[in-house]
Amino acid sequence: MLIRRHRSSDPRPSEITPRDVYQRRRDFLKTGVALGAGLFLPASTVADSSLDFSPGPFSTDEALTPFEDVTTYNNFYELGTGKSDPSRNADLLRTEPWTVKVDGLCANSGEYDLEDFLRPRELQERIYRLRCVEGWSMVIPWVGFELNRVLKRAEPLGSARYVAFETVMDPDNLPGQRRPVLEWPYVEGLRLDEAMHPLTILAVGLYGEELPNQNGAPLRLVVPWKYGFKSIKSIVRISFTEVEPPTSWNRSQPDEYGFYSNVNPDVAHPRWSQRTERRIGEFRRRRTEPFNGYGEEVASLYEGMDLTRHF
Numbered sequence: 001m002l003i004r005r006h007r008s009s010d011p012r013p014s015e016i017t018p019r020d021v022y023q024r025r026r027d028f029l030k031t032g033v034a035l036g037a038g039l040f041l042p043a044s045t046v047a048d049s050s051l052d053f054s055p056g057p058f059s060t061d062e063a064l065t066p067f068e069d070v071t072t073y074n075n076f077y078e079l080g081t082g083k084s085d086p087s088r089n090a091d092l093l094r095t096e097p098w099t100v101k102v103d104g105l106c107a108n109s110g111e112y113d114l115e116d117f118l119r120p121r122e123l124q125e126r127i128y129r130l131r132c133v134e135g136w137s138m139v140i141p142w143v144g145f146e147l148n149r150v151l152k153r154a155e156p157l158g159s160a161r162y163v164a165f166e167t168v169m170d171p172d173n174l175p176g177q178r179r180p181v182l183e184w185p186y187v188e189g190l191r192l193d194e195a196m197h198p199l200t201i202l203a204v205g206l207y208g209e210e211l212p213n214q215n216g217a218p219l220r221l222v223v224p225w226k227y228g229f230k231s232i233k234s235i236v237r238i239s240f241t242e243v244e245p246p247t248s249w250n251r252s253q254p255d256e257y258g259f260y261s262n263v264n265p266d267v268a269h270p271r272w273s274q275r276t277e278r279r280i281g282e283f284r285r286r287r288t289e290p291f292n293g294y295g296e297e298v299a300s301l302y303e304g305m306d307l308t309r310h311f
């Protein structure tokens, strides 16, 4: 199996991968130079629960947000609307068995077991900033692969212009889906060129470990230049469409959340300014950068568009 599932009886990743050990493992992966076995926790522990991955491009070298914050301060309305609900209710999300359907305007549609869907994709670590529309941000070492690898395999037709995503629907187990806080299932979408961009990844892990349920196990999107809510969790379906697909937050509050949702400090949210953000773990607020600091890579995708209108 490409990735090993984390069992609740296993040591928690926070216990077996404190930040300094993680940092050394990462340095080790970067340089390929062994730093001495003594630096690592017992080999069996690490090998048992870690993903096999190599460092990928685009990573920032900013300080990482601690694992504890990344996995206990979450938005995942299926598991509750409070920030600590998702980690508290994490066990309610059933991730086995898991299938991913790829369909719509493509020549090679299919329904895959998770393992088949992931194979033979090489996992990379990408350290990306995630910026929430509510004004906080984190720096997270994701493990995943470029979404475009999945999209290319599906052979999109010339008429495909957008990609739609859908989260698992399981109201029997997911308490949030038994309440009308959002229209379920959670859905998101990207324009095809955004989806094909090499910054856009499907993540299966973070901090070198399999993705915790509260972060969207077993498979979630990460679009680092857009607000966090575009990064849909626990994906079961990816569809090619000709027209712009509906998105959960746009459906729920169209005046506040547009389809594009590019991080844009110049466009105020109706209820608050978007000029600054609080990096979790820091005291002073930072200036928010256009496209969350990824402008050099992605600004050209929006040439000629009025981004105050297409917010």
Ligand SMILES: Nc1nc2c(c(=O)[nH]1)N[C@H]1C(S)=C(S)[C@@H](COP(=O)(O)O)O[C@H]1N2
Pocket: 070, 073, 074, 075, 076, 077, 078, 130, 131, 132, 133, 167, 186, 214, 215, 216, 227, 228, 229, 230, 231, 232, 233, 234
């Ligand atoms: N299915 C689903 N995906 C979701 C959400 C959600 O409620 N349900 N919340 C979004 C929001 S608002 C944010 S900020 C990010 C948070 O990701 P994180 O908890 O891994 O930091 O997930 C996004 N993906």
Ligand SMILES: [Mo]
Pocket: 075, 132, 133, 134, 227, 228, 229
């Ligand atoms: Mo968010």
